[in-house]
Amino acid sequence: MTSLPEHTEKSLGLVIDLDTCVGCHACVTACKGWNTENYGAPLADVDAYGADPVGSFLNRVHSYEVQPDNGPAQLFHFPKSCLHCADAPCVTVCPTGASYKRVEDGIVLVNEDACIGCGLCAWACPYGAREMDPAEQVMKKCTLCVDRIYNENLPEEDRLPACVRTCPAGARHFGDLADPDSAVSRLVAERGGIELMPEQGTAPVNRYLPPRARDAAPQTDVLAPWLEPVAEEPHGFLKWLDSALEKLG
Amino acid sequence: MHPAASIILFTTLSGAGFGMIAFLGLDVPAPRGWTAFADFALAYGLAGGGLLASVFHLGHPERALKALTQWRSSWLSREAWLAVLTLALAGLYAIGLVFFRTRIAPFGVPAGALALGTVFATSMIYMQMQSVPRWNHWSPPVVFLGYAVTAGALLTAETELALLFLPALMILQILAWTDQERRERTSDTTIATATGLGTRGTVRAFEPPHTGTNYLMNEMGFRIARKHALRLKAIALALAMVLPFLLIATSGNPFVVALAAASHILGTLVQRWLFFAEARHVVSLYYGR
Numbered sequence: 211m212t213s214l215p216e217h218t219e220k221s222l223g224l225v226i227d228l229d230t231c232v233g234c235h236a237c238v239t240a241c242k243g244w245n246t247e248n249y250g251a252p253l254a255d256v257d258a259y260g261a262d263p264v265g266s267f268l269n270r271v272h273s274y275e276v277q278p279d280n281g282p283a284q285l286f287h288f289p290k291s292c293l294h295c296a297d298a299p300c301v302t303v304c305p306t307g308a309s310y311k312r313v314e315d316g317i318v319l320v321n322e323d324a325c326i327g328c329g330l331c332a333w334a335c336p337y338g339a340r341e342m343d344p345a346e347q348v349m350k351k352c353t354l355c356v357d358r359i360y361n362e363n364l365p366e367e368d369r370l371p372a373c374v375r376t377c378p379a380g381a382r383h384f385g386d387l388a389d390p391d392s393a394v395s396r397l398v399a400e401r402g403g404i405e406l407m408p409e410q411g412t413a414p415v416n417r418y419l420p421p422r423a424r425d426a427a428p429q430t431d432v433l434a435p436w437l438e439p440v441a442e443e444p445h446g447f448l449k450w451l452d453s454a455l456e457k458l459g
Numbered sequence: 460m461h462p463a464a465s466i467i468l469f470t471t472l473s474g475a476g477f478g479m480i481a482f483l484g485l486d487v488p489a490p491r492g493w494t495a496f497a498d499f500a501l502a503y504g505l506a507g508g509g510l511l512a513s514v515f516h517l518g519h520p521e522r523a524l525k526a527l528t529q530w531r532s533s534w535l536s537r538e539a540w541l542a543v544l545t546l547a548l549a550g551l552y553a554i555g556l557v558f559f560r561t562r563i564a565p566f567g568v569p570a571g572a573l574a575l576g577t578v579f580a581t582s583m584i585y586m587q588m589q590s591v592p593r594w595n596h597w598s599p600p601v602v603f604l605g606y607a608v609t610a611g612a613l614l615t616a617e618t619e620l621a622l623l624f625l626p627a628l629m630i631l632q633i634l635a636w637t638d639q640e641r642r643e644r645t646s647d648t649t650i651a652t653a654t655g656l657g658t659r660g661t662v663r664a665f666e667p668p669h670t671g672t673n674y675l676m677n678e679m680g681f682r683i684a685r686k687h688a689l690r691l692k693a694i695a696l697a698l699a700m701v702l703p704f705l706l707i708a709t710s711g712n713p714f715v716v717a718l719a720a721a722s723h724i725l726g727t728l729v730q731r732w733l734f735f736a737e738a739r740h741v742v743s744l745y746y747g748r
Contacts, residue, residue: 213532228656238668263671270668272745274650278660285665288654290745299589305526305535324525327518330535332678333460336590336648338742341674347518404655407741409647410589418655 214301218316221388222354223294223415224374225397229422230381233271233287237373237382241269241291241352244372249357250322254345266341268292268352269373286421289382291373292339292352293406293414294318300331300340300351308349316388316415317356322348336410359384387415460591461678462735465516469509470581470734471727473542474603476506477574478611480549484571486562488615495556498615503546505614506574510542534587538580545573578607585734592646593738598635605631606699606727613720618707621719629700632730636692643739653744664747679740691733699726 245268246252255265269291277283294311298318301309308324309331311317320331325348332340332349340351355371358364368375374382385394394417397403403417444452479502482488483495490498514520527543529536552566582603585594605628612621650664651657703719703726 235668264673264677266674267668270673272664272668273666274654274656275663275665276656276660277663284659286654286656299587302532303535303584303587305529305533305539306522307525307529324522325519326522326526328516328526328535329518329678330584332675333588333740334590336741338675338679338745342518342678344674406655407648407652409652410741420655421659 214296214298214311215313218296218312218388219314220386221294221296221316221415222359222385223316223387223394223417224291224354224371225383225385225387225394225403225417225419226289227381227383227401227419228286228288229419230379231271231287231289232379232381233273234378235271236376236378237289238267238269238271240372240376242267244355244358245350245353249353250320251343251346251348251350253350254343256344264344266343266350268339268341268350281424284421284424289373290337290339291416292318292354293337293412293416294352294354296413296415297411299334299336299412303330303334305330315386317354318351319353319356320349320351322346325349336407336412337414354384387417460735460738460740462732463516465512467728467731467735469513469516470603471509471606471724471731472505472512473509473581474578474607474727475610475614475724476502476504476509477542477545477577478607478609479614480506480545480574480611481571481608482611482615482617484549484552484567484569484574486564486567487617487620489562491556491560493557495553499549499553499557501614502549506542506546534580534583538577538584541573541577541580545570545577548573575604575607578603590741591738592643592648592741593639596635596639596642598639599734602632602635606730610720610723610727613703613707613716613723616713616716618711618716621707622704625700625704625723629696632696632700639737646741648741648744650744650747653741664745667746675742676746679742685737688733688737691729695726695729695733697726698722699730702726 242253253266255263257263258265269289272288272290274286274288275283276286294316298311301311301318305328306324306326308321310319310321312319327342327347327349329342332342340349343350358371359369361369370384374384383394383397385392387395389395397419398417401419403419405414406418483498483502514523517523526536526539530540548566548570552563552570555561555563579600582599586596586599589595609621609624609628612624649657650662654662656662703723706715706719
C-alpha cells in the first residue's frame, strides 16, 4: 500500500553542511557510480558523448549566490537529493504501490518492477528528487544506499551512503534523525539545522546546516591595508589635468 | 509542466466522453435504438480513446493494470477504477437502450454519476499537487467538470442547456485563470525557502548542477506557451465558448451543432495545453527559473 506509515522506527537521513561543501561534485559521481552498478536499474545516460547529453542522477549540486544587505556576496554549494520526507507526497500519489516508505528506517524507495513510469511522483515532489530513467522508463531516486548501509560484505567503515563515504570535505553526515542522541541529531541541534521548503508540509528528514556567520572583518583581504594608497584627490600634474579637462566641458 | 500530447488528448477527449455518458445516463437526450447506439459509440470512442492515449504515455504500459491497486491513497488509481466502473455500467445500460429500447435506470443513473466522478478524480490528480501552486487551487475540479458537462451537452445536442453552460463556463474559466495567477504569485515557496538561505540575503541561482538539461528541467520547466499565454487564452475562449454559442444560437441544424461541438473540443485542447504549460513547478526555483 502506498499509504504512509504513521510512525517509523528510525528516520535515517543525511545532514548536509553548507558551510563545508566545496562544490566538488564527488558525491554526484560516487552516487552515479554506486547506483549504476548495484541496486535496481542502472542510471542511464543518453547521447553521453554527443551534442545533447542527458541522464538520470540521484544527487545534484547547485550553487547559489547570496547578497546580504551589507557586505560582499557569498557563494554556497548546495547538494540536493531525496530528503526521505515523513509526509512524502511522492508515495501517496503512486497508483501502483511501487513507491513506499519503509517502517523500519523511514527510507523512501521505488519497487522498480511495479513502476509503470507515469511520472506522477516526480510531479508531486517539490524538491526534484525523482528522475525518470531515460533508458529503463522507471522512476529513480536516492535509496540512501540501502544496499551499502546494511551490507555485511562491506568493511564497517564503508557501510555509509556512497555520497557520505566519498565526500572529501566531510560536508555530508548520515544517521538516525529520530534519535535525539545520535551524532547527526546533535549536529543539527548545535548548528541549527534547517528543513527545505517547510511550508510544503512534507516534513523532510534530511537537514541542511546553514553557513556559520562570517567574521565581521572591516576588510576582505589581509593585504588590504597595504593596498590603500589610492589617491582620492589628485595632486600636481594630475590635478592640473583634471581641472583643465573640466574646463573643456 | 510538460504539456504531453497524450495527457492533453486524454483529459480533453475523456472529459467530453464522460460528460456525454453523464447526460445519456440521466436520460436527458433520451435516445433509443440505433440513435442510442450512435451516441454511445461516440461517447465510448472519446472516453476510451482518451484512456488509451493516457496508457501509452506510461513508461511501462504493460504494467498499467497495477494502477488499480492503490485506490485507498492515490487519485490516479481512483480515476482508473471510476473509469472502468463507468464504462462497464454504461455498457449494460446501453444494451437496454439499444437492443430492447428500455431504460434501465438503476444502471443509467449510477453510470452518469460515476462518469462525473471520473472527471472529478482526474482533476484531483492535479489539484492535490502542492508542488504546483497554480494547480493547488479550487479551480481544476470546477473547470474540468465544467468543460465535461458543456461538451456533454453539445455532443448530445442539448442546445438549450449548452446555451446556458457556455457563457457560465466562460465566466468560470476567466475567474479561474485570474485567481490561479494570484495563487502562483503569492505562493509561500520561493528560492529563499527552497534553499533555506533567504534569511541571510537575496538568493540567486549562480550555477546549475550541469551544463546540459535533465528530466526535471524538461518535465517541469516548460516555458514556450507562457510567452503566448494571453493570445492562447483568447483563442481557447473563442473556440471553446464564443463560436459554439453563436453557432447553436443561430441554428438547430445537427451539422451546425456537430460543428459547435468540434469547435468546443478544439478550444478545450488549447485550454488544456495552457493548463499544463503555464503551470510552474516549485522545483524550477532551484534552477533559478
